[in-house]
Amino acid sequence: MSAQNGESGEIEESGEPHLTLPWPEELRDSVVVVKFGGNAMVDADLQRTFAQDVVELWHAGLRPVVVHGGGPQISAMLDRLGLESRFEAGLRVTTPETMEVARMVLTGTVQRELVGHINSHGPFAVGMTGEDAHTMTAVRRPAWVDGRPVDIGLVGDIVDVNPGMVRALLEQGHIPVVSPVARGEDGQVYNVNADLAASALAVALDAERLVMLTDVEGLYANWPHSTDVIDRLTADALDELLPELASGMLPKMEGCLRAVRGGVRRAHVLDGRVPHAVLRGVLGESSPGTTVVPGPSCPAQSP
Template structure:
């Protein structure tokens, strides 16, 4: 992120903006002035990129889902350039259960077999992302869905887990090692809201399941985002993981 960039966790820290103009319209000086008068600090973020990670746990609440979409669109109306990276853990687990496939975690990471990876891609891009894009586009033609695979946006390498000091193979779980943000920047310049699922391809040709928090962080750095906001139901963060 840029030198002034910050990371925040918890509820969306931007408040309710009550944008009353047509949601399909470009941000106007009048609308932006109304928003910044209500929340003056927004003026500092006008024209700046903000990456928001929306967790799968939050997405299972329909009311919260709708409120999140409205908030993101209102940020756009206030002159910000939001980018959404979403998770989908509960939805993936539910689909695995329906298909009678094992649901297993090691060190907080999903053990991802090739069969599980097929489900991850299907659920993240075909279900969770489509629902989020639809919620955003209920307010106008804003959101465009894409995967970290698309246009080589994210490149990952296989990542093992460490459990009690020993390395554990967790399958097709990856760590982002490179980001090509050109496509995301193009969408932002076109006035769109990119909605990105955390799946990435490796140089080895494999497709990897990537932790959404880490994917959002890597993308925020590559975009020079002013802020990274992580929406989560987790009550706290480790300051020095895995040594804490």
């Protein structure tokens, strides 16, 4: 799995090469925050290839940080316990009972599985949550549907990030794997959308790239009437589109917008169902999916 910086490397599974890409020297030592979520998280093969990609980024001289979701797993556990799963404005309505389940599943199951997959390649990954060392501080997030406020419970919006622990792990050569749970100044624990948590952490770490994995090919130009994907757009252009987006895509694109306006040089939304999407998005000359860049408004580009 090793590769020299500045040279090409390849992913191997069962001795068979699958992907060869050049390691771009200009990205050496750059922080890349990757949000892992969606149905790819419940596919064992995609979990393994994702872990390979993250380790390959490390071998390429980058500093990957993983922020994971866990929506499908949380919903499955809520179903088993007979508790309701409900979403408003693209976010899970989080009662105190739901919060207990989310915290348990995210930190006790999902994070441990992901850490295990990464560490099958060596002693790289260290699991933590936004609660640890007050890494993430949140306040209750308001939400609106059709212009009216709705109560979504213990859903948090991050208002402060202390990246000291994450930076220390990176400097020690580790790959932090972060669960999106944060504490408020009042001691209340909040469920934070993983897309927005990844975005906030990317800004605080002065990351070069933010990568969002999802279950679609990217941001569609005219959904549901067309499946043409917008391959590149600026922050201003995205800001204009944001009110029109479907609820499932809204947090991801909001996260991308916050990131590039906060100093992240590029944000990608990639199809996590495609093996090695992370490597192709970060190290490939042309990224699949949708790329958001800083800059003034310009027309969105689609095939």
